[in-house]
Amino acid sequence: MLHVLYLVHDVSDPAVRRRLTMLRTGGARVTLVGFRRTATPIADIEGLRPVDLGVTRDGRFAQRLAAVAKAAISIGSKLKDTPRPDLIIARNLEMLALARRARSVFGAMVPIVYECLDIHRLVLRDDVLGKALRATERHLARDVKLLVTSSPAFIANYFKPFRQVAAPVELVENKYFEAAAILPGEPEAMEGPATPPWRIGWFGALRCRRSLELLADFTRRMDGRFEAVLRGRPALSEFPDFHAFVDAEPYLSFRGPYRNPEDMAAIYQDVHFSWAIDFFEEGQNSEWLLPNRLYEGCRFGAVPISMGHTETGRFLNEQDIGVLLPEASSDALETALGKMEEHRFGRLKARVLACNPRTWSYDRSDCRALVEKLRRLTTVREPLAAEALA
Template sequence: MLERGGAHVQLAGFARDDVLAPAVARRRPMLLGRSADAAMVNRALATLRQVLLPSDLKRWFADCDVIMARNLEQLAIARAMVGQRPLVYECLDIHRLLVGTGLAARAVQSVEGRLLPRADLLITSSPAFLSRHFDHRPLRAPSLLVENKLLVEEGKAPPRRPAVPAVPLTIGWFGMLRCRTTFAFLKQLAIEGEGRIQVLVSGKPSPAEFPDFEKSVGEVPNMRFTGPYTYADLPELYGQCHFAWTIDWFEEGLNSAMLLPNRLYEALAFGAIPIALADIEVGRWLTRHDAGFLVSQPEEARRELLAMTPERIASLQERALAVAPEDVLADDRDCRALVAAIGMAGGRA
């Protein structure tokens, strides 16, 4: 979005994989080290190293007008080298330690409390991150809500071609695959459905949560895993699905209750029906837009999906297709607005 909005972007950060994604690699980022899921101590030490020795980063970003940090660790690093330039903080997740009560949580919250007052602009993707967290923290900067909408070319909305209403029905679980409770639920659903329910899984499994995800999926009847995907694969993936699984019990009641994930907007952009819990932020978003398959608890989802008919699928699809494109899609106009807002950051008191 930044480049499409007219900004020149200089990248630096930690890498999770041995091979960078092509979109990142072609921008030739400065690599600060390796990161991994559930490796908090290693991440803290790597962050501290950059905070204490920021000279290389200062040279790397010497010609940049604005410094933007995409998580709390990066905010600490950015604070050490930003100087008098505007500092933008983008927060797309609230880690459990930021809302916990233990010693480690209080330590992380203390760090956040020291860093937030220096931010000139907060960018976040869900209003619940503001109401449930940042509104109660020492943040003086204005906030900008940038939802995780599907980014398309200006004036070129993707065709909505939902799967033909029928049984067996197909549920898609896409994205970052890190919720073991979701896997267990969908596994049991696929087994109990005895062919009435198919589960299509695609994305990047967390090695910390699923040491051998492909093998685990391969043992489940009526469930298949297609591996990682790209933006270009989305129409085909969602086009195979009647429903899209948006429930995430990872950090249940915390981050998962506050976020508005990419898969919500992607599903509706292609005419799939999001499955969501009614009493969390995703459910509230869908309620406002009169769309989605909302349930109060997993047992309700299991019971109703096993009894789903083509007629009800068609009715739910009709409501999904009625959601306005601008509510789920972003284009160059949104990109330019984002860059303009970042460019105006910096009026610190």
């Protein structure tokens, strides 16, 4: 069985849980090591107790650098009881910095995979800091065996033109994970609200003040015909007044965190539309990403709203689904949605439901294929394969 040492920047991130589930479903054994953004250590994730590297703060770059430096010193003692892994996956640049140190603990040339699912604005700067960070990334990634990323635009706009990583690239989209096999056939019926008020769901990492203000202005303009429902983890480092802002808006509501995948069907079937827009790093990462909420919302029949010029917009245009805005304004939203009626919404939703389910989801076979690709980077042989060669 392939043993993966998974180094992560935030063990409390729901996306870490999803990747952990994929790896284990695919047949890998995982040791999870990482920082956290919670006050106390995480005791259990999917039955695993993470190796705790301490606390880092969202948006605090200097603090995170100091935490990585401290962890580089202590990681030997943290991993002293961990069996030698067959493979190390480093999620994000700061964990790639720790991967070599972790590898040295085991005294063997364990292959390293670099998983990069966001391109931070700091590495795109054209000043001394940006150039230094890109040079650091190139140095740390000089012998990684595989780059895992989630959007073709990350490759086209960053990794390829800047020549950051020479390794082969594996595109693993931010799809929803299905425990059962995904079979072709008739689209399943998706129950949900059929009549106004029309509800827009903005779920996940809530970090974009411009989206918040745009939804507030649009719903007020529509005078109750539209509501916006927010769920997930607000980035209070970006808008410390988040809760007060939402409470003061008549047609916005924040309904707290949710469990993924347990709550996904219920939360998306409670809304008509899914907000798949992010201006947090406008013109850069936000324009290039294909977010989790895109796949999750479409999987459960919510009609996505996106900007037409982004990678998400191009993706939706190819599928011929969704509502694409030409500009980020309440006027554009009103033009696109303001006269929404039941027959039109029914057609929009039917297009989403008519898509191949594999567009939005991975199943167990995809997990096995991913783990097999990782296994081929190592010298590990599965028992059946070894017997066949004997």
